[in-house]
Amino acid sequence: MERPEIKMPLPGPKAEKLLKEHRRYISPSYPKGPDLVFERAKGVWIWDVDGNKFLDMLAGVAVNSTGHLHPEVVKAIEDVLKRFLHVSTDFYHELEIKLAKKLAEIFPREGDNQMVFFTNSGTESTEAALKLARHHTGRQYFIAFEGSFHGRTFGSLSVTSSKNVHRHRFLPLVPGVFFVPYPNSYRPPFNAPPEKASDELLDYIENVIFDRIVHPEDVAAFVIEPIQGEGGYVLPLPDFFPKLRKLANRYGILIIDDEVQAGLGRTGRWFAIEHWNTVPDIIGVAKGIASGLPMGAMISKAELMTWPQGAHANTFGGNPVAAASALKTLQLIEENLMENAAVVGEYFLNRLKELQVEYEEMGDVRGKGLMIGIEFVKDRESKEPYPEFRDRVVIELYRRGVVSLGCGPASLRFSPPLIIRKEHVDVAVEILQEALKATREVLSN
Numbered sequence: 001m002e003r004p005e006i007k008m009p010l011p012g013p014k015a016e017k018l019l020k021e022h023r024r025y026i027s028p029s030y031p032k033g034p035d036l037v038f039e040r041a042k043g044v045w046i047w048d049v050d051g052n053k054f055l056d057m058l059a060g061v062a063v064n065s066t067g068h069l070h071p072e073v074v075k076a077i078e079d080v081l082k083r084f085l086h087v088s089t090d091f092y093h094e095l096e097i098k099l100a101k102k103l104a105e106i107f108p109r110e111g112d113n114q115m116v117f118f119t120n121s122g123t124e125s126t127e128a129a130l131k132l133a134r135h136h137t138g139r140q141y142f143i144a145f146e147g148s149f150h151g152r153t154f155g156s157l158s159v160t161s162s163k164n165v166h167r168h169r170f171l172p173l174v175p176g177v178f179f180v181p182y183p184n185s186y187r188p189p190f191n192a193p194p195e196k197a198s199d200e201l202l203d204y205i206e207n208v209i210f211d212r213i214v215h216p217e218d219v220a221a222f223v224i225e226p227i228q229g230e231g232g233y234v235l236p237l238p239d240f241f242p243k244l245r246k247l248a249n250r251y252g253i254l255i256i257d258d259e260v261q262a263g264l265g266r267t268g269r270w271f272a273i274e275h276w277n278t279v280p281d282i283i284g285v286a287k288g289i290a291s292g293l294p295m296g297a298m299i300s301k302a303e304l305m306t307w308p309q310g311a312h313a314n315t316f317g318g319n320p321v322a323a324a325s326a327l328k329t330l331q332l333i334e335e336n337l338m339e340n341a342a343v344v345g346e347y348f349l350n351r352l353k354e355l356q357v358e359y360e361e362m363g364d365v366r367g368k369g370l371m372i373g374i375e376f377v378k379d380r381e382s383k384e385p386y387p388e389f390r391d392r393v394v395i396e397l398y399r400r401g402v403v404s405l406g407c408g409p410a411s412l413r414f415s416p417p418l419i420i421r422k423e424h425v426d427v428a429v430e431i432l433q434e435a436l437k438a439t440r441e442v443l444s445n
């Protein structure tokens with residue numbers, strides 16, 4: 001089996017030089033993982049500038065869904081490059097129409113009538129969703145969930161609350177957002193027993209938020225992540241979203257489902273919310289949609305798109321190169337990658353659960369498909385987060401040639417390309433075991 005090949009202490013000399021220049025010229029505001037300077041990538045493998053070879057268990061945070069440089073995706077992009085690079089959104093081209101049709105088709109729907117607004121990133125999908133919800137309902141307020149991440153521009157940041165550093169010195173944001181606890185299945189809200197926690201949370205929304213703080217008829221939408229991404233790969237309580245749907249229906253409130261990280265096949269379904277049989281009104285996607293080209297979309301029930309010409313637009317939306325890549329990406333996902341994500345993801349989760357028996361620090365191992373997180377704790381009883389352990393595991397994995405990243409207070413995430421096979425998982429798990437052992441040794445000294 002092919003394995004990572006690390007030939008030197010990392011980062012190597014060429015990487016060191018580039019890292020120095022990066023620090024000199026590029027904004028320090030980007031969060032950073034291990035010091036990996038890419039030279040090239042293919043499939044599930046990445047080579048750095050010093051010739052070291054890494055197994056990609058991250059896919060650029062759920063972006064390279066079909067793996068790096070999938071030949072069919074490259075071919076689709078090449079074909080379009082002979083025709084045009086850009087078509088103004090004032091005009092028309094077939095690729096964006098085909099792509100919109102496909103996205104409308106896969107929307108988890110009751111009816112059969114969806115429309116699409118194309119964006120260039122996740123945050124822009126959130127912005128479009130918030131604006132559409134306000135415009136359509138004529139209502140101003142939003143209810144968002146603690147620990148969630150929806151983007152970093154002013155509107156999306158206003159519904160984001162995963163880390164203080166995202167918000168510090170940027171306030172005030174867009175007014176009219178109220179936060180309630182996330183229906184976290186590992187740490188249920190209000191410390192309620194898991195089987196009662198959803199009802200307690202909904203009770204809180206109805207009897208505290210709606211009764212005393214904001215009238216439900218002033219609320220445009222709930223903004224949810226079906227699985228929290230940046231917040232720590234947190235799974236929801238299984239009964240929460242169907243119950244939220246009922247509550248939302250009662251008051252004419254929309255549900256905006258942010259599938260930027262979890263959506264488009266990664267969890268073994270087109271959209272993660274489908275695991276909980278809930279139909280949202282608006283969905284935001286980006287990241288994995290075009291296998292690595294910058295693109296996103298806001299998909300909504302057609303009856304919500306009551307905004308007139310000129311009300312919302314952008315320059316690059318539906319770019320033909322990105323659209324060609326996205327069409328091929330969705331085709332590959334549909335043909336077999338979604339199924340692969342479900343099968344290999346389950347295998348991966350089970351292998352990690354076996355490891356959990358040996359490692360007390362692995363407080364929770366969770367996920368759907370190939371969106372898998374491990375939350376590290378100081379002890380399983382108190383569930384006190386153990387960020388130092390997580391941070392060290394990320395480094396130890398990198399030193400052994402496995403690319404991953406932290407998220408949330410103390411979670412490690414795996415969001416590999418959807419082409420990954422069980423043999424790759426075996427390699428990753430074997431190396432993880434070594435990394436856990438090394439971390440224990442380092443932290444006990």
Ligand SMILES: Cc1ncc(COP(=O)(O)O)c(C=O)c1O
Nearest residue numbers: 121122123149150151229260261
């Ligand atoms: C759930 C979710 N929404 C929105 C975003 C923002 O996406 P972008 O970085 O493309 O603006 C992210 C990015 O991590 C995300 O995970």
